[in-house]
Amino acid sequence: MGDWERIRSRYSIGAILLFLLRFIAASALLYLLYRKLGSYYVQLLSHGAEPLLSIFGHSIDIDRALLVTEDISLNTIVFLSLVIASAGTPALARLRSALSGLAILTAANILVVFLMFLSVYEKSERLWTGTEFMNLTINFFLPILLWFMLIQVKSIRRTDPS
């Protein structure tokens, strides 16, 4: 049985529904937490983009950056909720995966903030289009990709019977 097959065979209807329930519970809690403490994360992203912009001779408008980053930083909640909802993976492995994924998403989010401001400062429509594409990818696909690679594939490898 190949790895794709092994991954597919894990998903009975019951397993999918249980996973969904765990995801909804985890994401609702994390989202509530984010509404309270998310401003710190948003500030981290804004300040993270600052040195990158200074390389190009620009400074960041923190107030505007805070508004922008609020919309783009929910991908971390999606990823962490997926990790939490993945039962059957040892806690330490999940923690390691969560930290790795969080670091990658944070770096990607900082890059998006930097590119957003750069495209505005440079008045580049092309750069803006590219940034929007990257932003959509990071928000709607990267959390799933990271979860798949850091949890699903690793977990299949761990339980490989051969």
Add this chain to the structure above:
Amino acid sequence: MGQGKKPEGKKRVASRDGFRREFIQFLVLFFALWLFSYLLTKRYPGFIVSAQLLVAREVEFILNLIGYKFSVTGSSFLFETAHGGENLVVIAECTGIYTSIIYFSIVGAYPARAGEKIVGLLMGIPSIHVMNLARMIFISLVLYHKRELFDFFHGYLWQIGFVIFMLFLVILWMGRIVKGGVQSRTPVSTDPAED
């Protein structure tokens, strides 16, 4: 099978290499499809505008049906709520179009048979549209009755809700529709011990 540790180990490594190769192929194809489709929406912005108008007409129809008062211009709503006028504009992200394209790219890039992919798209794209419509109606009702909760539900249902719904559709499709065996057309192991 079970004839010795070395051949078994070799087979496993070959199988992993095969998976890695297929996974990289999947990613390359996914990004090619996603980028191409995204650029098409940029090349033909009228398509996005039509999608916005379609969603706006559907929201208008349902809100009319359940007796809510509002005025609508293009894809922009002005709701007459108990606490005053509230604006809701259907923008590109509110149409579910990008989620649909990403779903299309995942299904298109995944190693499955053409028929399975078609079933996946016929099942998934309308489901994403219906889910998006339900989300739009729900946040409109929140705007009417619980304005203070609008930001909460808008943020949660937009990104978090959409990603999990798309993942749900992908898992459902992978687990229930895709039968497997397509990747076996590409030999992943040339180990004679397999025979």
